[in-house]
Amino acid sequence: MSTRVSVRDRLIDWAEERLPLSELFSFLSHFGFVTVPLDTRQPLRALLAHLDQSAMPDHVRGPQILGALMAMLFGFEALTGVLLAFHYRPTSEAAHESTLAIVRDIPVGGLIHALHAWGATLLVLVVVLRLARLFWDGLWRAPRELLWMSAVALVWLSMQFSFTGGLLPWDVNGYWSTVRGLEVVYALPLVGPVLSFLLGGRVIGEDVLTRFFVLHVVxxxxxxTAALYVTFATLRRTGLGQTTLQVPNRRTTTFREHRHDLALVALFLFAVLVTLAVLVPFPFGAAADPYSTPASARPPWYMGAVFVVQEHVPLGSWFVGGILLVLAFGVLTLPWWAPRAEAKLGEARLRLAGLATIAVWLVLSLLAVLLDRP
Ligand code: HEM
Structure with a gap:
């Protein structure tokens, strides 16, 4: 009796004779796409068949969805970003014109531009939400310190992505939002002088655009990617333990079902982004003019809280900046000092203190948008 071999299987067999496919696949699995142990001596087809029936650990399953959303959004940003980079030109003379050409002349260019911009906003929101969730569930405690630190790094890096990306279209909104954002950073002790040295001065021109472009795409x-790797690698080692998001007595899910679930989530995410991009196109203004400041110029929303404090608290911006830096360092090193705070305050109060900090941050961000509006 002859068994039919599908095209996919024939392709795998063909490649298997020429490449160590199982080892390559296990390398990919380090990124957390596969969370069960793999026997890389097996041929890839046998390994995939075994995998399909394997049970998934709890920490990669819904409702724990923010990590998967974050990784998907980044992949999505990388894909749309590379497509944009085919037509974008990173010079102060050509940046605005090339972005305008992307939005206006290139087929589906406007959609890709809007998808990239909306994806960036969602990514920043998701990484911030994920950090809040890790805090709420105490997932900063030993042995998950690196999980927490990589989550803080991912928040910071996503904001840098959004910040450097904002300048690239070289339109009046992005340009002046970058000017205000850099003013916020320049007012910080240590970080300010170092950044101004790295960027080659405080004037935003050709050099800064080129440096932002290299930062953004390389x-x-x-x-x-390195921070994402640390996230998945620590998760594979430590899992999530008991969390508030666990569903009790749930039946076991296989890797095959998990793959389908992820595909559905990706499809839903794509639908949300397309809907946003079509219904609310991202504002793209006239070319930047360094000599005329629009009255509404504000830093990006996620820097708004710092902006408000620096502008309206009368203590000297270096002093205020110093306090903010200590706070930022405090968030990063939370796993080392929070256990003592928790022993004094109790778990519930520490959680509330975290929630209150996020609420203050959100209110200040809102004030930055509303205060001194023309
Ligand atoms: C990983 C690879 C990426 C590449 C190659 C890339 C490439 C680009 C390019 C070429 C532009 C300028 C063209 C345009 O504005 O339409 C741009 C803009 C931008 N990028 Fe990216 N990007 C990447 C990832 C990201 C990520 C992860 C974020 C978000 C957090 C992001 C946020 C932005 C933003 C906010 C803009 C400005 C959009 C606008 O307001 O017009 N990018 N990117």
């Missing part, structure tokens, strides 16, 4: 993607 340096930040490398760091982001």
């Amino acid at each position: 340096v930040l993607p490398m760091f982001w």
